[in-house]
Amino acid sequence: MEHKSITIYDIAKEAQVSSATVSRVIAGNYPVKEETRKKVIDIIHKYDFQPNAVARSLSKKETKMIGFILPDITNSFFSQVFIEAEKYALTKGYTLLLCNSMNNSEMESKYLKILAERQVEGIILMGGRINKALPDVMEVNELSQVMDKMPVLMINGKIDGLDCYSIRTDEAHGIEIIIDHLVSQGHEKIGLIGGIEGITTTDIKVEAYRNALTKYGLPIRDSWQIYSGFDIERGEEAINNLIEVNKEDLPTALIGINDLVIIGALKECRRKKINPFAFVGFDNTDLAKNSNPELTTVSHPYKELGENAIDLLIQPQLNQKKSENKDILMEPYLEVRESCRKIFIEK
């Protein structure tokens, strides 16, 4: 930064050609005589010259940067998508700009502004707002304003007023997969804990849960489906609630609205020294792999979510032309681990 950096003009002078030629050699897609090319390349190597991407961006009006806004990278649900997106973007020549909004709409606004100023070519928006009953009006306005300037894509969280691409996990199918598996293991009494009624993810899962039980002709017991919330403490609560309400007639398998809730449930069962359940989580966070026992859980298709998000954003023709379905569902899969092996069932 401090001392004047070396430019294509320096290279050009030493190679006794014009800067345009140097530029062409670097770009590689223009006709340049092999001899000239060699000469220029040699000097580039000699000085280990690296073209200034800022100048290039200004000139070409393309920054090869994509903004990625998410609530909290510390949460492995988000980081797993992000890292896949990043790896893939790299292969396409794009760099991601990670922005942690901390679920704070002021920070989100701030970042939207920064990203616009920095001329990113698109924005990926993840999470958070799916948990809001009503999306903020300000937010919708702000986002549609942003969408005038660049493509926006949402992962796992569609806002109704917004006509942008949305790509998300087919969570209903996730629940179905779980129940298929549990049934194949001999379970007939299956409960679902966690979540809050009225919030999209929860409602989707609860409905899928009911449908799947119906499909198998299994009993649907309202007292086996307990709303509570989304974190570990809510899982503990749910267990206590479940036991109190059902007394002896408990389910043999429990599905959590997410990993945290089911981990809370596991914990509470351990504390109470009861272990009547097969446990299945949802999300496949790092906690699931490392919990004790290791948690069977539905995994989001992290890789596909990340890669498809990038693809959709950087392929201009796909983005603009046909106004086909902009709502894309990706298939989750079951990660079977020890928390619902038969050994837990027999017990």
Add this chain to the structure above:
Amino acid sequence: MEHKSITIYDIAKEAQVSSATVSRVIAGNYPVKEETRKKVIDIIHKYDFQPNAVARSLSKKETKMIGFILPDITNSFFSQVFIEAEKYALTKGYTLLLCNSMNNSEMESKYLKILAERQVEGIILMGGRINKALPDVMEVNELSQVMDKMPVLMINGKIDGLDCYSIRTDEAHGIEIIIDHLVSQGHEKIGLIGGIEGITTTDIKVEAYRNALTKYGLPIRDSWQIYSGFDIERGEEAINNLIEVNKEDLPTALIGINDLVIIGALKECRRKKINPFAFVGFDNTDLAKNSNPELTTVSHPYKELGENAIDLLIQPQLNQKKSENKDILMEPYLEVRESCRKIFIEK
């Protein structure tokens, strides 16, 4: 991107002033007549004009971007530092460019190149290489080349040949804190598991462990200090090894080289239905908070690490002038949770 964007010239034309004046109004630190200023500001608001940061960067030769290379953002040890650095950088007007090297030196090189081209104003390098007995010669060369162009700072991982700032947790003191605590809880037989001899972190911790025991006049038993590795499986192994070697004469408290190892140990003890220990981890990853029982662990001073890294990088005078001590230690602290409450000791 598509349609021509509105520029400072458009604003100038409409306000009937020169572009220089608009620029001055935006910058805010030049004398502009209040009347003119108003006029310009109004038009800026009218169009919701956002100055092009790329053009500004080129002109001012400052990008307000900092590269942050780490092995894997999915690992909460790294993400916790990153997020603190990001939050702080934001308040200073800087944006971080996150680069996941996946512990792959080719990717690291690639990212170093990208960051240089993008004209970042500094690079923070975290983790990974501390686990290598010998740092890659290529890597050292490459890094010192980078250091000619911009400041580089390493967090928790100093490379010997490299004269750059390094900021890291005082891990020796971390171990001391643990032992202070355990002793205060009545423990006298304290073991340490995990790590690999010859790797810096491990050696530092083992030495501190011995010193602390000596300080308290407690027995140092070689068979209570078991090398094994750094992940959950290594923790399980260590327990088996410990039991086999020591038969009945086991320690009453176990320190893990990190959270993963001690979680593995916990798991194996559960499986074997033995629970003679107080368990203490190291790192305070998200696993520690959410494990069962919740894990007492030494926390890195994540916030300070992140913030100081940014400060050191963006304060030019600090960076260049005095070649004072470039090796900075930050103090960790103990996060006491249920895994080593007295109840576990008495049992």
Add this chain to the structure above:
DNA sequence: TATTGTAAAGAAACCGGTTACATAATAAAA
């Protein structure tokens, strides 16, 4: 009133690339 100083604003160069357009050099065709 003439002179000097200061504040406000404009003109133009500059940052380091890209690229449309023009020109020179070379190869192919007449």
Add this chain to the structure above:
DNA sequence: TTTTATTATGTAACCGGTTTCTTTACAATA
């Protein structure tokens, strides 16, 4: 050999800001 394509290269404008250097306007001082 002259004409015509084609390839290779140079010139210069442009991207959208910042900033140095000047000029102009106006107030203060002599």
